[in-house]
């Protein structure tokens with residue numbers, strides 16, 4: 097369990113003001129997504145919470161402690177999980193535990209339930225090149241979960257997957273998260289993904305980056321993505337988010353994915 101408290105957070109890169117005066121509270125075991133156009137500072141915000149990017153001003157507390165450097169109980173996962181190609185599935189999942197000082201045998205044993213959780217039982221001895229892209233993402237997810245982080249920071253983790261695999265991974269993440277809850281901040285370009293997964297969706301705009309809306313997602317858990325997608329409330333939420341995002345000035349780049357998501361309506 098962990099809660100994240102962001103107050104008056106600003107980040108400048110030289111003369112560029114990425115965002116100013118951002119406030120965000122994420123409660124224990126809450127799943128919050130951040131949705132916004134390219135360049136509004138989503139990744140930068142996540143990196144600051146992860147303790148790998150300095151802030152210009154403001155405060156970021158995890159469980160009441162100011163974040164000054166990476167914390168052992170916070171994990172950041174990216175679009176490309178960067179598996180170690182020379183290690184098997186089992187040793188990739190165990191890797192974070194090895195880094196934390198556990199023996200090979202101990203870490204392999206501790207990795208096992210997470211390999212099963214992501215549906216890769218029986219593939220422990222395979223190497224990344226022997227797996228599909230979706231399976232590799234699952235290994236990365238298992239590796240992140242195996243260290244039992246209180247806070248999981250996810251930066252477009254499914255962005256590189258094809259649409260079908262992406263939906264499967266969303267189902268998987270919903271299932272895993274409901275069995276093994278933790279605090280999640282999930283950055284995405286996809287309105288649908290944000291709605292299906294989250295308790296709340298934070299919508300950002302850019303120039304300068306700022307939070308413009310904090311939307312509570314009303315669907316009960318456990319969730320079935322197919323049922324959510326056909327619920328009339330889903331279409332309303334989607335329209336609301338899209339209308340916030342389209343208020344962006346024309347100069348702002350909206351990703352093809354955001355546009356595609358909307359043209360499907």
Ligand SMILES: Nc1ncnc2c1ncn2[C@@H]1O[C@H](COP(=O)(O)OP(=O)(O)OP(=O)(O)O)[C@@H](O)[C@H]1O
Pocket residue numbers: 109112114132133134135136137138139140141
């Ligand atoms: N190290 C850096 N030095 C200078 N500028 C940077 C640096 N990192 C990010 N930026 C700038 O900060 C702004 C926000 O970048 P960031 O990657 O956080 O946006 P984002 O919302 O995550 O974008 P995307 O959705 O495209 O990933 C961009 O204008 C980017 O060019």
